[in-house]
Amino acid sequence: MKTAICYYSRHHGNTKKLLDAIAREGDIALIDVTTRQSVDLTGYDCIGFASGIYGFAFHPAVETFARQYLPREKPVFFLCTYGVTKGRGAAALERIAQEKGCSVLGTFGCRGYDTFGPFRLVGGIAKGHPDDRDLERARRFYREISAGNHSAEEPEVK
Numbered sequence: 001m002k003t004a005i006c007y008y009s010r011h012h013g014n015t016k017k018l019l020d021a022i023a024r025e026g027d028i029a030l031i032d033v034t035t036r037q038s039v040d041l042t043g044y045d046c047i048g049f050a051s052g053i054y055g056f057a058f059h060p061a062v063e064t065f066a067r068q069y070l071p072r073e074k075p076v077f078f079l080c081t082y083g084v085t086k087g088r089g090a091a092a093l094e095r096i097a098q099e100k101g102c103s104v105l106g107t108f109g110c111r112g113y114d115t116f117g118p119f120r121l122v123g124g125i126a127k128g129h130p131d132d133r134d135l136e137r138a139r140r141f142y143r144e145i146s147a148g149n150h151s152a153e154e155p156e157v158k
């Protein structure tokens with residue numbers, strides 16, 4: 001399965017850490033949505049979108065990228081890292097996928113080191129995340145969606 005994962009990861013590179021672990025699982029291109037001017041995703045079998053959660057949502061740059069470049073009727077999946085909770089962070093992307101007739105294979109999230117705002121004063125939260133266990137869960141998620149076995153949303157792990 002030829003996969004592209006379009007991502008935004010800036011705060012501590014937490015989301016990119018997940019993607020680097022997943023990228024070893026197969027033929028996976030990682031596309032930084034802030035550096036690519038234009039992209040053709042039609043040649044991929046499956047498209048992932050990944051981001052830290054910023055203000056309860058995936059970064060708007062990922063949403064804009066999906067609106068512009070996600071081809072119709074591609075299977076998609078979502079990955080995120082968050083300090084406290086992913087909540088309904090992927091909601092906007094789910095809407096875009098629906099508008100484009102794309103099936104959603106699943107959503108994976110785990111905690112990521114967070115020093116935003118007041119958390120900085122206490123040295124940050126979710127220190128050390130994503131950790132080895134998070135990375136293994138992310139790899140397993142990808143293996144399952146590649147094998148067509150994943151349909152449910154992952155429960156959040158605290």
Ligand SMILES: Cc1cc2nc3c(=O)[nH]c(=O)nc-3n(C[C@H](O)[C@H](O)[C@H](O)COP(=O)(O)O)c2cc1C
Binds near residue numbers: 012014083086111113
């Ligand atoms: C501006 C900003 C807003 C954030 N908003 C949230 C939020 O609403 N909910 C949450 O759980 N974490 C929030 N976080 C924490 C990040 O989601 C978390 O640290 C994530 O792992 C960052 O991913 P990255 O290092 O790949 O950019 C926020 C962080 C920043 C910098």
